[in-house]
Amino acid sequence: MANRVFITGDTHGPSEIGRLNKTFAVGRELDKDDYLVICGDFGLVWADRSKYAYWLRWLDKKPFTTLFVDGNHENFDMLESMPVEQWHGGAVHRVNDSVIHLMRGQVFDIAGRSFFCMGGARSVDKARRTPHISWWPQEIPSPEERDAACAALDARGWQVDYVLTHCAARNVQRLLNPTYENDELTCFLEDVERRLDYRRWFFGHYHEDRPVGERQTAIFEDVVEIVPGDAGDLVRHVYRAEETGPAPAR
Template sequence: MILFISDTHCAYHLINEQIEYAQEELAIPVSCVIHLGDFGIFRPQLYDFFIRKNGSFLKPVYFIEGNHEDFDAFDSLMKKYNNVYFTYLSRSVVTEIEGYKFLSLGGSAYMDAMTTPTASVIKDHHIDDCLEIHSEGVDIIITHDCPQGIGVPNSPGLEVYGQTGFARGDELARHFSPKLWIFGHHHKWFELEKGNTRYLGLSGSRRGFALLGENYECMIINHHIPFKKPSFLSKALTFLRILRPNGPSH
């Protein structure tokens, strides 16, 4: 089965912990992982997990970008880490994984300059590029943000940003009529059947994941992973790093 997860925000270990839960506690084999954005593409955290600690994922991981990545360094970080530790699925591209044809569209609608850097914003040309793809060439759409107009509620305090989701998603739905459309970003579970499409929104990576099997059978798995309190040693080392930062600049 394909495991879908979203919004790890640099807590890469959560991917392995959710894989282990699926395989060991639920006895469900996982073939690969598709991460739906806010993976945590930041130089210090990537270096710490993959290089300094020699970390790796238990299964192949594919990801699309969210709105919380280091877009200034994104291309250079992809040259170093992409196709080595994980695989980046770029925007408006179809990739076949486990027999399904996935259309990937990372990024999100614009909110403000802090939460949505310019490079993260989904623009008209991304939608246009998607619509150039043959209507029968896509089985499942995967995005970080949801499409506008499907009723995903705003989080408390974010109502000022207006309707959730990015514009022109309805054009993609009409063009491709996908069986599934899976997204993250909003940190809440969401499910809707509309036309021929089942929309599925994932909560944060600490709250669970989704599993996709044959014939588009997709189920939500609630599995909460609590935050671990840092040890005294960890706190002391963090304090020393603040006083005398010596992290790598790789």
């Protein structure tokens, strides 16, 4: 069987990662060449404490490999202390044998498809958080990271199959809720969205599960699979959360 790729939203570390027991029971059928991608706020690279180590071991023992783009709630000091290695065409931090951080501005070739990844987002609650303890200024990609993203897309002729981010582009965020504030990252992603030839774009952050426009999907608790087909890829729901209405982005 061909390698499989699944996508879900924010797991928020120990507080919510266990929901995968319910939403991703299909994982028992997989192997390490199959991938579950988390669209930011992974939350298990946060502190050197036993509860975080427990859940990282829990994921490492799963039959699949866990990939994540960073959100705004990650310990970026810890992430940046990890060695950088090349994996499937892009730069990563390997958290353990089967938990891998897909670094910002990289394009990866996974299961026969190309994925452009750009983590980061603005924390609306940062005034209530402590710098380098519960909030990190690196949550917004630097100009150098944005330049690296453009260089990676230049190398691909501004054409990829899929885009994985934490926050949405400005034009898409406006469709979600016109009162949401924009910043340099949402503006950058809007520029990318207008230039890029892509099939589908998945993002987390807003705690919603719903399509936005024709090619964008906000994802939180849902789990979807990209299913290759002769007539083109399909996006199949493996798990669909109950429609309880959106919670605010964090």
